[in-house]
Amino acid sequence: MKQKIGKVSPETLEKNVFPYCRHHRNLIIPPRIGEDAAVIKTTSNYIAISSDPITGADEKIGWLCIHVNANDIAVSGAKPLWAVINLLVPLKTTGNKIREIMKEAGRAAEEIKVNIVGGHTERTRIVKKPVIIGTMIGEIKRKPFSSSTSNEGDLIIMTKSAGIEGTAIIASSLKKRLSKKLDNQLIGKAEKLMEKISVLKEAMLLAAEEGVTAMHDPTEGGIINGVWEICEASGKGAIIYEEKINVTEETKKICETLKIDPLKLISSGCLLATIRPEKAGKIVKLLEKNKVKASVIGEITNLYKGRKIVRLNGSQEKLQYVQDEIWRIHEES
Amino acid sequence: MKQKIGKVSPETLEKNVFPYCRHHRNLIIPPRIGEDAAVIKTTSNYIAISSDPITGADEKIGWLCIHVNANDIAVSGAKPLWAVINLLVPLKTTGNKIREIMKEAGRAAEEIKVNIVGGHTERTRIVKKPVIIGTMIGEIKRKPFSSSTSNEGDLIIMTKSAGIEGTAIIASSLKKRLSKKLDNQLIGKAEKLMEKISVLKEAMLLAAEEGVTAMHDPTEGGIINGVWEICEASGKGAIIYEEKINVTEETKKICETLKIDPLKLISSGCLLATIRPEKAGKIVKLLEKNKVKASVIGEITNLYKGRKIVRLNGSQEKLQYVQDEIWRIHEES
Numbered sequence: 044m045k046q047k048i049g050k051v052s053p054e055t056l057e058k059n060v061f062p063y064c065r066h067h068r069n070l071i072i073p074p075r076i077g078e079d080a081a082v083i084k085t086t087s088n089y090i091a092i093s094s095d096p097i098t099g100a101d102e103k104i105g106w107l108c109i110h111v112n113a114n115d116i117a118v119s120g121a122k123p124l125w126a127v128i129n130l131l132v133p134l135k136t137t138g139n140k141i142r143e144i145m146k147e148a149g150r151a152a153e154e155i156k157v158n159i160v161g162g163h164t165e166r167t168r169i170v171k172k173p174v175i176i177g178t179m180i181g182e183i184k185r186k187p188f189s190s191s192t193s194n195e196g197d198l199i200i201m202t203k204s205a206g207i208e209g210t211a212i213i214a215s216s217l218k219k220r221l222s223k224k225l226d227n228q229l230i231g232k233a234e235k236l237m238e239k240i241s242v243l244k245e246a247m248l249l250a251a252e253e254g255v256t257a258m259h260d261p262t263e264g265g266i267i268n269g270v271w272e273i274c275e276a277s278g279k280g281a282i283i284y285e286e287k288i289n290v291t292e293e294t295k296k297i298c299e300t301l302k303i304d305p306l307k308l309i310s311s312g313c314l315l316a317t318i319r320p321e322k323a324g325k326i327v328k329l330l331e332k333n334k335v336k337a338s339v340i341g342e343i344t345n346l347y348k349g350r351k352i353v354r355l356n357g358s359q360e361k362l363q364y365v366q367d368e369i370w371r372i373h374e375e376s
Numbered sequence: 377m378k379q380k381i382g383k384v385s386p387e388t389l390e391k392n393v394f395p396y397c398r399h400h401r402n403l404i405i406p407p408r409i410g411e412d413a414a415v416i417k418t419t420s421n422y423i424a425i426s427s428d429p430i431t432g433a434d435e436k437i438g439w440l441c442i443h444v445n446a447n448d449i450a451v452s453g454a455k456p457l458w459a460v461i462n463l464l465v466p467l468k469t470t471g472n473k474i475r476e477i478m479k480e481a482g483r484a485a486e487e488i489k490v491n492i493v494g495g496h497t498e499r500t501r502i503v504k505k506p507v508i509i510g511t512m513i514g515e516i517k518r519k520p521f522s523s524s525t526s527n528e529g530d531l532i533i534m535t536k537s538a539g540i541e542g543t544a545i546i547a548s549s550l551k552k553r554l555s556k557k558l559d560n561q562l563i564g565k566a567e568k569l570m571e572k573i574s575v576l577k578e579a580m581l582l583a584a585e586e587g588v589t590a591m592h593d594p595t596e597g598g599i600i601n602g603v604w605e606i607c608e609a610s611g612k613g614a615i616i617y618e619e620k621i622n623v624t625e626e627t628k629k630i631c632e633t634l635k636i637d638p639l640k641l642i643s644s645g646c647l648l649a650t651i652r653p654e655k656a657g658k659i660v661k662l663l664e665k666n667k668v669k670a671s672v673i674g675e676i677t678n679l680y681k682g683r684k685i686v687r688l689n690g691s692q693e694k695l696q697y698v699q700d701e702i703w704r705i706h707e708e709s
Binding site for chain 1: 425511
């Protein structure tokens with residue numbers, strides 16, 4: 044069957060897209076043929092909005108899209124609730140492929156109780172492979188968090204480990220190249236890191252705690268950019284210590300093999316937060332009790348002290364905005 | 377300067393993207409380096425969300441993106457207020473080109489008092505030309521409208537004329553080919569039709585009136601799909617009359633030249649609404665008084681009577697979902 048350029052047919056929407064949209068009682072106008080917008084009854088006076096595409100991954104892009112957008116919402120202290128999805132696919136893409144992507148998005152939405160409430164699905168010559176762009180809306184019950192409200196003297200904590208998302212993407216896309224140097228069990232374990240990409244649980248725990256001053260979801264440029272971005276948004280300096288930053292065995296081995304700095308590798312799955320020093324111990328314990336690995340990796344300083352990372356060998360390096368390692372690797376391969 | 381793949385640099389964001397984001401007092405967390413989500417204080421319990429990419433146009437894609445997304449919100453009866461923008465551009469795209477697109481988006485946002493509050497800007501090999509994907513959020517004061525609530529016996533009205541957006545896109549992209557058969561003044565006038573793309577004014581007027589039962593923004597597939605979509609969403613039939621459908625001289629001439637059916641041509645700029653018959657006259661007058669051309673083009677019927685269009689020559693044609701003419705023309709050229 045010849046696929047037609049433009050918006051997909053109503054049949055494709057009914058069969059391959061709408062089944063993965065949840066219907067919630069607060070969704071007054073749900074996704075339906077011919078509706079232009081979803082209408083939602085909110086129960087809060089504050090809403091958070093974020094929007095991100097998935098461009099660096101080839102696998103499970105629907106699933107990833109929901110989770111990375113939910114992460115952005117969660118770090119604002121909001122509960123992610125409503126998602127809209129734009130799916131742009133090359134002309135030759137079948138309805139089944141569209142269904143597969145939406146099914147993955149629907150699975151992620153189920154996992155975190157998010158409702159896909161609308162969007163747009165189109166075959167177009169503009170894209171070379173399927174691109175999914177998500178927008179997430181969340182509602183805030185307590186106060187909104189931001190990256191900009193960290194204070195001098197706050198401790199910086201991170202959850203899980205560095206380069207989670209990047210490790211998984213690389214393991215999956217460069218499997219053949221890696222398998223020449225690493226054993227397949229490790230590569231398989233690295234691919235499975237993708238399952239750890241949601242920071243919703245820890246963000247919701249932290250949002251309810253006294254003493255958390257800022258939260259941020261480090262993505263492109265990894266922990267380095269993540270900390271730099273908190274500094275930039277807050278107008279502060281910082282010092283972080285490489286030795287305090289947890290890096291899994293899988294990430295370490297893959298990064299060594301490809302000569303990648305794991306601290307500059309796309310890190311969805313890790314949450315950065317700044318915390319008043321007297322509360323940090325209690326909060327790290329709370330996270331660990333809830334089975335979320337967490338550690339203090341440094342401190343927010345006065346802007347004039349600069350932004351630094353102390354490397355394993357003791358040398359100090361200026362913390363500045365970097366391009367993600369994943370793009371360099373993709374460019375080379 | 378070599379452009380880097382991935383998220384654009386903080387400098388590009390500061391210089392070329394953020395200047396076009398408006399800061400509103402209800403925008404608690406504005407777009408800023410390192411922020412993951414915008415946080416907004418809403419003043420209504422109902423919000424409307426829509427999301428659409430611009431894929432068929434090459435010119436003013438930023439401006440178009442804001443208006444087509446605002447249209448989708450307006451027909452739900454909501455006032456469009458908050459926009460997030462995803463801008464995916466080919467690797468070679470300069471900061472200046474990004475600025476140009478965002479400036480156009482900012483101009484559209486100014487025109488209709490919308491606030492661009494966040495998004496994502498990335499250089500990627502996935503796209504062949506710049507793609508902008510907008511999501512718009514609006515707040516509803518009165519009742520939400522939908523395409524699904526038309527009743528048997530309601531009259532169908534349309535504003536302005538058929539194929540507004542498509543005529544402008546074609547005039548701009550096929551100027552050379554058209555100028556062999558049509559005079560340049562007419563082509564210029566056709567290009568200018570783009571300025572008529574917003575239906576915000578008429579949608580807000582209609583949302584405040586008694587007797588309006590459904591509103592819809594006909595896009596791909598033009599008036600034919602637009603009416604079909606209202607029927608499909610409402611579970612109804614319809615009969616419309618080609619002789620009642622306003623087509624501008626520019627649209628007519630361009631469509632004749634390219635053998636296009638103007639009623640199947642992408643029609644942002646036109647608003648379709650269904651209205652209780654006793655109110656239709658008053659409402660058409662209200663629109664005309666506000667300088668919005670409007671006409672009754674047909675009637676909603678019982679589903680079992682089917683969906684039909686009476687052509688100029690008196691023949692009846694089944695109204696069914698069609699592919700937009702613009703894709704066929706683009707494929708041929």
